[in-house]
Amino acid sequence: MTKIAVIGAGSWGSALALVLADNGHEVRLHARREDQVDEMNQCHTNESYLPGVVFPASIRAYTKMKEVLQGVSVVLIAVPTKAMRETMRALLPSLAEDAMVIHASKGIEPVTHKRVSEIIAEEDKQMKKIAHIAVLSGPSHAEEVALRQPTTVTVASENIEAAQFAQNLFMNKQFRVYTNPDLIGVEMGGALKNIIALVCGITNGLGLGDNTKAAIMTRGLAEMSRLGVHMGANPLTFSGLSGLGDLIVTCTSVHSRNWRAGRMIGEGLSMDEVLAQMGMVVEGVRTTKAAYELAQEKGVEMPLTEALNSVLFEGVTPQEATEQLMARMRTHEVETLFE
Numbered sequence: 285m286t287k288i289a290v291i292g293a294g295s296w297g298s299a300l301a302l303v304l305a306d307n308g309h310e311v312r313l314h315a316r317r318e319d320q321v322d323e324m325n326q327c328h329t330n331e332s333y334l335p336g337v338v339f340p341a342s343i344r345a346y347t348k349m350k351e352v353l354q355g356v357s358v359v360l361i362a363v364p365t366k367a368m369r370e371t372m373r374a375l376l377p378s379l380a381e382d383a384m385v386i387h388a389s390k391g392i393e394p395v396t397h398k399r400v401s402e403i404i405a406e407e408d409k410q411m412k413k414i415a416h417i418a419v420l421s422g423p424s425h426a427e428e429v430a431l432r433q434p435t436t437v438t439v440a441s442e443n444i445e446a447a448q449f450a451q452n453l454f455m456n457k458q459f460r461v462y463t464n465p466d467l468i469g470v471e472m473g474g475a476l477k478n479i480i481a482l483v484c485g486i487t488n489g490l491g492l493g494d495n496t497k498a499a500i501m502t503r504g505l506a507e508m509s510r511l512g513v514h515m516g517a518n519p520l521t522f523s524g525l526s527g528l529g530d531l532i533v534t535c536t537s538v539h540s541r542n543w544r545a546g547r548m549i550g551e552g553l554s555m556d557e558v559l560a561q562m563g564m565v566v567e568g569v570r571t572t573k574a575a576y577e578l579a580q581e582k583g584v585e586m587p588l589t590e591a592l593n594s595v596l597f598e599g600v601t602p603q604e605a606t607e608q609l610m611a612r613m614r615t616h617e618v619e620t621l622f623e
């Protein structure tokens with residue numbers, strides 16, 4: 285049994301807390317709001333994020349970082365990427381030396397273009413408290429994990445023993461965990477698939493059908509891999525759970541916030557209206573900006589990302605973006621054969 289602090293009591297943090305508690309670990313959950321802590325400790329529910337789910341009474345929630353981290357050497361962080369630096373700054377002073385940090389967030393930071401593990405390492409540069417960083421990623425909607433439906437994910441770390449340690453923490457009969465040493469590929473896949481899910485949602489909102497969806501997913505995977513490989517990822521990682529697997533679940537499921545946000549944009553709502561209605565994080569919006577900037581900087585072609593960026597931030601309509609994509613210069617499908 286390991287004592288684990290889960291930082292972030294949203295949908296994903298609380299679903300993963302449930303997996304860890306099912307495995308017999310001592311789980312301490314950090315939430316920002318007193319009312320949410322009271323709800324978890326007294327009613328064992330989290331109605332605003334996972335309605336209808338009853339959590340094991342063994343999960344204790346706290347608002348104070350110092351309390352949640354007491355005696356803990358393994359921390360799981362599941363907050364939106366935009367909150368990652370702030371969260372690291374709040375937790376580092378109370379973190380034990382040689383701690384392991386596993387994160388489960390899927391994004392890239394605009395301006396710095398950093399992956400989440402890079403943000404974590406950068407924030408720990410002064411204190412040097414973290415021994416190992418790992419990411420948990422893959423096709424895993426919190427709503428289905430909380431119902432204990434069979435789910436598969438990948439844990440990646442540059443240190444394979446650290447990845448195996450994390451695998452052992454989470455693995456159970458309904459939650460199967462694979463390891464992968466390709467931290468870059470796993471993080472890039474998890475972040476970039478959200479862009480493609482937004483695009484799929486937009487085309488659904490426009491009333492377009494399955495041919496269009498298949499085109500976006502396939503060409504989307506091509507551009508995700510192109511940028512990922514340019515950044516140092518193993519191309520094979522993109523055909524695994526954290527690439528193709530997560531792309532499928534996010535582009536095809538009504539649970540996906542990115543897909544749903546895209547659909548509303550396709551139906552004519554503005555981005556501000558959509559984000560106000562969601563009430564939960566839509567990671568793909570900021571990641572679109574980050575990936576677009578990164579692709580421009582590196583000279584990597586990402587037509588769908590570029591088109592989405594123009595819709596979200598430059599006032600191009602989804603219809604105009606669709607026409608522009610279809611009118612792109614003719615090209616080969618498998619580019620490496622012709623380079």
Ligand SMILES: NC(=O)C1=CN([C@@H]2O[C@H](COP(=O)(O)OP(=O)(O)OC[C@H]3O[C@@H](n4cnc5c(N)ncnc54)[C@H](OP(=O)(O)O)[C@@H]3O)[C@@H](O)[C@H]2O)C=CC1
Pocket residue numbers: 292293294295296297315316317333362363364365366367370371388389390391424425426427563564565567
């Ligand atoms: N939901 C899912 O199925 C999955 C999500 N993920 C990833 O997990 C990450 C978290 O997503 P998810 O749990 O779904 O998001 P939710 O929107 O459900 O919850 C967000 C959580 O983060 C907290 N939070 C928000 N802003 C801050 C901040 N500035 N500082 C500290 N905490 C903050 C919220 O607290 P408060 O309630 O107080 O606002 C809440 O507890 C994302 O990167 C997402 O892509 C990955 C796989 C599956």
Ligand SMILES: O=C(CO)COP(=O)(O)O
Pocket residue numbers: 390422423424425426478481530533534539540541542543565566567
């Ligand atoms: O990453 C996810 C499932 O694997 C969740 O996707 P959304 O953030 O789009 O809901």
